[in-house]
Amino acid sequence: MTSNTTARDTAQSTAERLRVAGLHAPTDAVLSVRDLNVRFNTENGVVHAVRGIDFDVLPGKTLGIVGESGSGKSVTSMAIMGLLPPTAEISGSVRLKGKELLGLSDKAMCNYRGNDLAMVFQDPLSSLTPVYTVGTQIVEALTVHNPTMSKQAKEARAVELLGLVGIPSPKDRLKAFPHEFSGGMRQRVMIAIAIANDPRVLIADEPTTALDVTIQAQVLEVLHAAQEETGAAVVMITHDLGVVAGMADDIMVMYAGRPVETGSVDDIYYSPRMPYTMGLLGAVPRVDVAEKTSLVPIEGIPPNLTNPPTGCSFAPRCPLASEACLDGEPDLRTVVPGTEHRAACIKSEALADVDAHAVFAAPAVPVSRFDRLPRHERKTVLELRDVKKHFPLMKGALLKRRIGTVKAVDGLSFDIREGECFSIVGESGCGKTTTLLEIMEFHKDQDGEVVIGGLSNKHAADAKAKGAMRRELQMVFQDPTGALDPRFTVYEVLAEPMENLGMSRPAIRKRIMELMELVGLQADHVNRFPNQFSGGQRQRIGIARALAVNPRLVVLDEPVSALDVSVQAGVINLLDKLRAELGLSYLMVAHDLSVVRHISNRVAVMYLGKIVEIGDVDAVFDNPRHPYTRALLSAIPVPDPELERTRERIILQGDLPSPLEAPAGCNFATRCPVFAALPPAKQEKCLTLEPVLEPAATDQQFACFYPDGELDADMVVVHENH
């Protein structure tokens, strides 16, 4: 991001600034945004969502815009594309190759959209029209901007584009409908449509947030290839500092509608000068670090933008805030003379060598009373023995006949001891959630045995035993908003499980006050409704509800994946603290391996309903034996640009096979990088025999015949272009 180098004087009027910017703007910037302001009307008054953004993007370069939700990232991208509703008020200047875009009519904007300016949206499931084939939709993008192009030429171009984004046999897939594609494939099609007309600027709004890690790695790779092919400038909007670390050249950190720190990737990641950036970086758990430290939580919530901030907008949440910070909003100022690294903090000079953990006073790592006991001496809280869940697949309208079986969970056995956190990881569709549901179901007719706190589903599944089991086992849901009844106050939410157990009213009241304190909420907030809380606070309410009846085991279904990074850190720290203080055990399902590594003691990797590797979290993550575990781990982006550039990535081909097509032998053979490199004689074994879990170390088991096999060279990618 090279901005005009004239020193930005606060006293200068905006108009003059714009003129200067226009005159001195580097001619090679394809997209330059100056003083962009966006206002919306809400029931609470006018919200000033974006407050003065300036940036330039050069061709072939990538700008990453990072910030938590509500910081104005997406609004900025929509304003550039001209996609905001007419009720929004936009001012400032957006120039594409020197031409002003703001103020153009919707019709005039259509000449730019999809042509010079293209966008990839977050949710690939809803951004393609379900009633047209993929080919029609690509051709449509071509037709709109190239009316003279012949039909054959358009089709040829569509095939070329699909091939470019890595869709196998593109010619046949042209006639496929979106529902025949998986999420990752659809996102590739979206990228193909976006680059169809060789755009100069490609805006990607959280392009991989909705996807699995392995698919995320594939899509990032495609995005990279697309950029190289078209030479477009890419604006990448994300909340995940890991994703941009390897992609972006420059970073802009946004907070409360303004950029608070801008600079090159290395500047931002290795010497952040704004407490907010430092907090964000410290809040991300690392998948490659075994040493356990608490995460940096950023307390509080972003300011309400209906009232213009009078001081630094981050001051209320900043541990370093002083009187001076409340006096006027600081402007972006150059931190190191001669570089483009700028921060909006009056103390940025003093922050040169400060550790985020020290700044934000990260809590000490809590120690549980069970941590000292060796694992085999602790009591078993939950045990699964050969649990299976098969769904019959039926076909036919009148006479249904069974055409196959979906083995969602296929012979799962594990146990959880007191005071430990056990995690199940895997791509979506691997049976993680079904496993949880099987445990929560606790029914006599289940295939396999579930033992919860000594109660087996085979022997005691009457109402009384179920009641006792519910007291042992509670659940925290993924989406805190959906898990709380919007019509209940916090008091009612927390009282519900206790009322059900027939506790007296004063006892419930007392317990609720205890719970509120335990999860770090203010006791006088019990009469509020869930929508009056932020996402992190809502998840705390969800956790408090789960703890209300004093369970011994808490099932966590992706407890932090719906939360912002800064908030996520607070919730993870809370879960850690509760485990230590109350001696809880957790069964967690998550797709974010960094979170899993941070919080768990043991981990199981699932693939198509089976555990492929299980064991101590450090053993599995530091020395993965199964090729699938290795691929998963290599796909996780790490918030460290240096490491990201040189890291070897295993890009798995394709998606999770449909359970119908599951091979007879090893499930993973269709995508396995080791299998692909094996000589045919050895491949035979993988295809016919089913590998069983065998011990590797003291607490590590894996299911693979050739754990030390060579990886197929085609599936390993190392970036060396930087």
Next chain:
Amino acid sequence: MTNLNTIDPAAVLDEGKIESDDVVIGKSRIILRRFLRNRTAVAGLVIFLSLTLLSFIGGFFSSWDKETIDPFNIGVPPSAEHLLGTSQAGIDLYALTVEGTRVSILIGVVVGLVSVLIAAVYGCTMAYFGRKVDKVMLFILEALIMMPALLVVAVATSGGANGLKNAVPSWLLLIIVLLVFSWMGTARLIRSLSLSLMQRDFVKAAQYMGIPPRRIVWRHLVPNIGSLLVLEVTRGVTGAILAEVAFSFIGIGIKVPDVSLGVLIGQSTSQVSTFPWMFWAPLIVMFLLTGSLAMMNDGLRDAFDPSSSSVGRAKRSNARTGKTLTGKTQKKNK
């Protein structure tokens, strides 16, 4: 079970604090504001309320009542003595219209409210239990939809049920019959809405806590379709008024000596050209009733639909330059 809905004074105080906090606005207040922003809807509400009021106190403004015959003024047009004229029997038409309006509104409101309540409980129960319960209940529902309502109304209010007829007034009988045939469509709508609510995590959470199904339906499902219920009530009221008018018009609904708008309209249709006031007065009242409800419905939908654009726009004013703060301090909406 302890009742959590009893009002705790401390809670009320705190609630007040939240309400006055400009960041957090109570949902009811947002809905009220949005509703008030729709002028047509407010006009509709005012018309409906004043008609209701008139139907109750209107009798006091006239010295005539609906039974007294004025032998000197039979079938006269509106005059100072008889505001809306008299009927062929010499009864004051104003008194008749007021009485008829009251009966029509009563039937409409009772049928609208009760049928939605039945539909809510029935639909939610169907959705919650699913499987066999759903199938059986759906069958009953479909069977009722197939039933020829017109015939049943005709039989119930005339010939076949003489004993019943003597025991209950004809308006009550009509209410019961209308109720039986008016809730099915809404129930199906509520069933499908509840089915999607069932997928929400808070219902699952309640199930995993071991909350009995009856309580889940009543405490989690019904309140969460509340906004739809309000819309359905206004729609139901309109439907019931129209049904009453239609049935009475063809002579199978309300029976003389009871009056309703439908009866009045029905009696006068044959002599529109000779005695036009007898026809137009009740007809205009009926239009005002159903029209005002339709106007309100539009505003209610605006108010309850979170995606509606009734929020108003950020005014283009002097907020053009980023530095002046006047743009931000301006009041929202028009």
